[in-house]
Amino acid sequence: MITVNKLHPLFFGEIVGADLAAEPTEELRQTVQQAMDDHGVCVVRQGQITDEQHIRFARLFGPLELPPGYGSRPRGRMAPELFFAGNLDADGNILPLTPANRNVAKGAERFHADSSFNPLPSKWSMLRGVECPPSDVGGDTLFCDLRSAYDDLPQGTRDRIDSMMGIHDFWKGRAYAGLEVTDEMRARMPMPPVLHPLVRVHENGRKAVFVGGHCVGVEGMGEAEGHALVEQIYDHVTQDKYVHRHQWTPGDIVIWDNRFALHAATPLNSDKHRRDMRRATINESGDEIDAYEYRRRQQATPA
Ligand code: OGA
Numbered sequence: 001m002i003t004v005n006k007l008h009p010l011f012f013g014e015i016v017g018a019d020l021a022a023e024p025t026e027e028l029r030q031t032v033q034q035a036m037d038d039h040g041v042c043v044v045r046q047g048q049i050t051d052e053q054h055i056r057f058a059r060l061f062g063p064l065e066l067p068p069g070y071g072s073r074p075r076g077r078m079a080p081e082l083f084f085a086g087n088l089d090a091d092g093n094i095l096p097l098t099p100a101n102r103n104v105a106k107g108a109e110r111f112h113a114d115s116s117f118n119p120l121p122s123k124w125s126m127l128r129g130v131e132c133p134p135s136d137v138g139g140d141t142l143f144c145d146l147r148s149a150y151d152d153l154p155q156g157t158r159d160r161i162d163s164m165m166g167i168h169d170f171w172k173g174r175a176y177a178g179l180e181v182t183d184e185m186r187a188r189m190p191m192p193p194v195l196h197p198l199v200r201v202h203e204n205g206r207k208a209v210f211v212g213g214h215c216v217g218v219e220g221m222g223e224a225e226g227h228a229l230v231e232q233i234y235d236h237v238t239q240d241k242y243v244h245r246h247q248w249t250p251g252d253i254v255i256w257d258n259r260f261a262l263h264a265a266t267p268l269n270s271d272k273h274r275r276d277m278r279r280a281t282i283n284e285s286g287d288e289i290d291a292y293e294y295r296r297r298q299q300a301t302p303a
């Protein structure tokens with residue numbers, strides 16, 4: 001029997017009693033789908049599962065978005081279909097807390113939607129805690145509910161932003177987050193900006209305001225004015241009343257709908273504890289490819 005509880009007044013469900021180590025059932029798929037429609041973010045309380053079981057579960061809900069360089073990644077500690085979020089190097093040793101390593105982590109410490117800098121932003125992300133540091137040294141993950149935040153915007157603001165397109169720019173977003181961005185970094189990984197609607201509509205009719213760390217402006221507005229507007233909305237949606245803090249228990253899988261919730265990492269203040277977190281990412285449709293390949297195919301197709 002699978003049950004769903006609500007852990008925050010506005011959103012964030014807890015799914016108890018699912019067995020992801022077993023062959024997935026239609027009951028499991030429907031229950032998780034309904035819980036996600038209702039809550040936008042859910043934690044599946046679960047014992048440890050394998051990468052393959054994690055991937056099999058993710059694929060029930062859409063094609064995987066694969067990490068950059070997927071085709072050339074050997075099977076190391078982790079299945080190459082998964083993204084890594086943690087403090088370990090390829091051999092599984094803890095990365096020391098150097099300024100350079102802290103710099104890289106900074107981007108995820110602003111609230112963001114995964115891959116919103118890509119032409120095809122991620123639908124859901126499923127992050128699994130394999131090894132989780134104790135909460136008092138950091139590493140909790142924060143979530144905010146973009147649907148309630150939209151509902152609470154003044155009517156005038158809602159009317160004004162309804163048909164606006166947000167500009168999502170990976171490098172500019174990183175720079176605004178305080179990361180030092182060099183020309184060399186931009187050249188190695190070119191990420192031209194993309195546009196997404198500032199207001200997104202769920203199948204059930206609920207609307208959400210789609211901002212976050214990668215959203216740096218508004219199409220057709222001056223740079224400063226557009227940036228000020230999306231920052232003002234960012235400040236609104238990240239108010240405490242819309243935020244839930246998740247403290248990780250090993251085995252937890254947190255699923256978030258990137259269209260209706262933002263998330264943020266919190267700093268890890270110790271390199272004495274291992275953090276091994278693995279993420280399966282799901283697209284709305286299309287082939288299982290990485291985002292670079294998606295861009296390449298788009299550019300190769302005549303308009
Ligand atoms: C992610 C992410 C935050 C965290 O996996 O996309 O932003 O706390 N993770 O690891």
Ligand code: MN
Binds near residue numbers: 112263
């Ligand atoms: Mn993320």
